[in-house]
Amino acid sequence: MHRRHLLAAALAIVVAATPTTAAHAAARPDLQPSFRPGAAGIGDPAYPLDGNGGYDVLHYDLDVRYQPATDELDGHATITATATQPLSRFDLDLTGLTVDALTVNGRSAGWTRDGDELVVTPARGLPAGLPFVVDVRYHGIPYTVRIPEIPYEAQFMHTDDGALVAGEPKAAASWYPVNDHPLDKATYSVRVTVPEGLGALSNGILLGSATNDGWTTFRWATTTSVASYLTTLAIGRWRIDQHQHHGRQTIIAVDASLPPTLADDSVGRTDEITDYLETLFGPYPFEAGGAIVDNHDPLLFALETQTRPVYPASFFADGPSPRDDTLVAHELAHQWFGDSVSVRYWRELWLNEGFAEYAAWLWSEHDGFTTVREMFNLLYNQPVDSRLWTPPPYGPAGADPFVTSVYSRGPMTLHALRMLVGDAAFFRIMRTWATRYRNGNADTADFVALAERVSGRSLGAFFAAWLTGATKPPNPDPLPPGVAAPSGHLLDALGRAHARR
Template identity: 55%
Template sequence: MTWGRRWYAGALAVALLLGGCTGGDPRFRPGAADAGDPYVPGAGNGGYDVGHYALTLRYDPADDRLTGQATVTATATAGLSRFHLDLAGLTVDRVRVDGAPAKHRRDGAELVVTPAQGLPAGKRFTVEVAYGGVPQPQPLPSAELGDGGFHATPDGAIALGQPESASTWFPVNDHPSDKATYDLAVTVPDGLAALSNGVPKGTESRAGWTTWRWSEGSPMASYLTTLVIGNYRVSTGTHAGKPLVTAVAAALPADGPAATSVARTGEVADFLAGRFGPYPFEAYGGIVVADERIRYALETQTRPVYGPGFFRGGRPNTEVVAHELAHQWFGDSVSLARWSDIWLNEGFATYAEWLWAEHDGGRSVAQTFDTVYAATDWTRPSVDPGRAGMFGDAVYQRGALAVHALRRAVGDETFFRIVRGWLAERRNGTATTADFVGYAERVADHPLRPLLDAWLVGATAPTLP
């Protein structure tokens, strides 16, 4: 081979590597390897929008091994020569795009896929990924909360975590700005439950293994997915014409405070629907785990998961149930476009706790407000609190103070009209703080930004309207 031919061959190889098999076609470019959210660097991806995940999984607690087949249906939002999926620590055996074998490689927690042909903007495509391995947990932003992600337990596993967790057990665009619907079939040894989100689609047993099927037909942010496997007392029924599935770890008392608390899920949801508008999903539920490493509760869509610490002391705790169920509206149905606005989730969910406590014979909202107001550190903002402050009091408690200040400023009738209208308009979508403030101002028909700025980010204690 002459030098000129060698140079040409080398240049062609580079072009194919960079652009897939698109021959350097300028219509196609690599998709972004990051959603661009500084609170979760490296999470999420660009260039496509996922519509649906179909997951077929098998998990054996004997060796903690997970095997999976994921089919991701997406639409290209730009011409793609290659694209990324988030996948941490698992081995990929095979990738196909639209049925054709695709090249793939790992780059840390990224799965980089190069299809045989470029994907034009607007094209709907499917990605099939066969993978497996022993999933691992991952640290959460707050050390107090421990780890998120996929935890092996003595009798099964728990996949859970915020702001990230899904990428520890399936390939995903792991950012709440890209919501999708889900179908999941998970096979586990007979005698174990395999619990997830959405509507139960039945179980089937064969040769010592049972497959549990779940379907979530409303768009769901990836961190709101969960998979809980183990020995659980599962209760099934209906509420308001929709499936209600609750589960409590068999290691916890059958008549203890955990079971008593989640048994009131339907009642609490109905109370919140009276304040916020119709319940936004097709199923209800809750799961209480016994693993002490889960030191938080999470609003996993349709079926929140509660750590055991919320039910110590021998008495029920329905306020945490109210908090996580309120998230079904604030955070799940209307999700964050970016994590710096997390107060939109937590401030309203905390305020829902206050509303429920008053309704259930506890302290009044005014009493709770006075206590929290006196203890608030006004130097810490609710909006854009920094990654280390995502789960701090400024987001939860100061956020709830701002909600009550808005209520006082506009009056009950206008306040609840704002809340219900906001949730109806943004249902199944995403939003920012600026979106909420703009909507509230339109409904109230007067400026509210100065008020909310003072309560959310001001450095001194404001006066209650």
């Protein structure tokens, strides 16, 4: 039976049983659940109000219409979730947009706004362990974050010919109500309606499109769960390459305003790079693949949006470029590390960025650009007070996790581990990690325990030195005497490729 049918059947049972259950509870006060509000945050020390407590989302069904001429978005979100405690009320994350109507299990529900929190009070308490459905209709001009230090935009970006959604650690709440944290992954079905002549991309599989009365609706769906910040919406005019690769749909969309010589070469290697990464980390974890390249000057970062990474046009050189290919390898490696295996809390970010960057080094060596050893030594030789070393990549509770060292000391930690345990054990650790926590969440303690189990070594002191230490650990893989590390232009490439916020 299809998952959605199962959820609908379960919900029908819950709704049908509610009056009897309520009457029975009224007759037996000892059976009445102690309904209480869900927490306003999921518990992340770095971002206390991100996500929400008291429920687990199973599926988002989103239906949005966007008019670029006015920047107006009209949305309808149907959210199927399970209460993890007896709920008297719960929060959803929603930034800026106006709520027009809201129901829970088909009954009108109360709601208030508290900053980015949409606080929902259902007509009846929601029993723990049972599914419920939230229906929200909303509209407005989606919110764009601008960072004052640099010309940087994130979340919902209004482009010359449409819009683009991308942002880390959060972006989803800028265009739909959501439990906005990686701990609560869910599947998605998305219908996007845009003026005829524009294309609209999202995650997963394209199910089809239809045009009526000057508007075109595109239907997308994921079959594997997605962390909300990895959802995307890309509206504009695109040059599309759609094909099947190993039985999965691949869609590569490049802004139609760009010459084919700019980004097509590198994103055109998506299948080839994915195949190589599969030899290292095991089967590709998702139902679809591809890329989105947008020509939007304020977009100064690439992001591993699930199944379809987003790249800024400004990151690509004209013509074939090994450095550009390495960028693509980094974002594709995130499909295993960050997307499939996601962090529990954001302080674990090195598990995303360190792993993806080390995979990019491996691809670079495989492709004949530069060796892993050279990249390691280039970074190792930087001063310990540089931002490539300090602060360490694994910070204390509440610290800002988005530090440069997650992209430098993160992959260096993995290379040092490889030097310590040997290739056979190291790559067994990486494959086991990708398999054991596939489509789930994990943290540094999980990785240390796995590495110790596979290698048969005690590794606590090793990881402490590389991830939290204030001094440089000994170099486990120095270049031979007289051999210089590669030129510093690779450091420039590192910074360009991994700009975030």
